[in-house]
Amino acid sequence: MSSALTDLCRYPIVQAPMAGGASCPQLVAAVSEAGGLGFLAAGYKTADGMYQEVTQVRGMTSGAFGVNLFMPQPGHADAAAVDVYRHQLAGEANWYDTPLGDPDAGRDDGYEAKLAILLDDPVPVVSFTFGCPTRETLDAFARVGTYTVVTVTSPEEAQAAQYAGADAVCVQGVEAGGHQGTHRDDPETDACGTGLLALIAQVREVVQIPMIAAGGLMRGSQIAAVLAAGASAAQLGTAFLVCPESGANALHKQAMTNPLFTRTELTRAFSGRPARGLVNRFMREHGPYAPAAYPEVHHLTSGLRKAAAAAGDPQGMALWAGQGHRLARELPAAQLVEVLNTELQAAAATLALRGPA
Secondary structure: OOHHHOOHHHOOEEEOOOOOOOOOHHHHHHHHHOOOEEEEEOOOOOHHHHHHHHHHHHHHOOOOEEEEEEOOOOOOOOHHHHHHHHHHOHHHHHHHOOOOOOOOOOOOOOHHHHHHHHHHOOOOEEEEEOOOOOHHHHHHHHHOOOEEEEEEOOHHHHHHHHHHOOOEEEEEOOOOOEEOOOOOOOHHHOOOOOOHHHHHHHHHOOOOOOEEEEOOOOOHHHHHHHHHOOOOEEEEOHHHHOOOOOOOOHHHHHHOOOOOOOOEEEEOOOOOOOEEEEOOHHHHHHHHHOOOOOOHHHHHHHHHHHHHHHOOOHHHOOOEOOOOHHHOOOOOHHHHHHHHHHHHHHHHHHHHHHOOO
16 A cells, blocks of 8 residues: 555545546645645546556645546347437537547556556545556555555445455445446436445445545535544535636536536436536436447547637537535645635534533
8 A cells, every 4th residue: 555545534535537638637635735645547548648647746746636537348139229418419510510539539548557657656645537447457556555445335336445455445325426437337327326424424334445435525614514424534626617728618617607507417328428517508408318338429529528618608518517506616635625625624613512412
């Protein structure tokens, strides 16, 4: 285990790895320099692109940081359903004057190449989303001193991660923005996610390894609540998305507190996997018809999303956001970490004064 993370409680504030550009080296380094745990998102990047970002972070901070990997996805998508969705999106392609992407552009996200790099040149922490690595992979990271975290959305997934040898689990409640990190994508469970506090309690009953809590957290008082519930740390994504260091598109940042966007929903419209975002035109028109086909739908809509951003049209973008998005504060990352820590300490003191019920 990495000497930097022998005690996860030293890093109660974790910046979530947000694929798509938000979790850029500047944000990660700023969070780590401020005493939090910054996280790069390797998803949708090439192995070399990931390595270059790791190098940049190392040049900007001596603090601990992590890298998040997407697990390869099984090839079970219904090709006919994907083709039907392609035809449905033809109007969007015409509107944004851009071709639809190739749904067969790849399923493994360069996983093996990224593993090889991170094992050859280790970072303090590596986390995994959309599944659990093999024991051999987790043991290999343990041998090079890397702390491993597996994202889970149920007690069963948490048990599997502990059994495989993960150092910790990131317990993701249904409130979380972006993709739900389920290990098995089952359309019948799309509306069956568990709230974070209930999920922490359930996972705490079945595993002994540390938990990082994730899902809609925006204030220090919420961090105090999940720590009191049994988590060792709290992971925040949407809270950091609006920071000036974040690489998120300006339209995405502005949408977090724009009164035009009043609520979030889970949708398959943009990627074929359930993901929480601000409800916009694209989600309303296409969400009900999007097939369970990740990453095929992600590849299919990639050009559309980029074209919408280039056109300044947030109604065609994937505006990933947690349920607490209206509480977003446009603060520099280091200042946000400081404010969250202050709020956390105040809330913890209040809890201590109240004592047991």
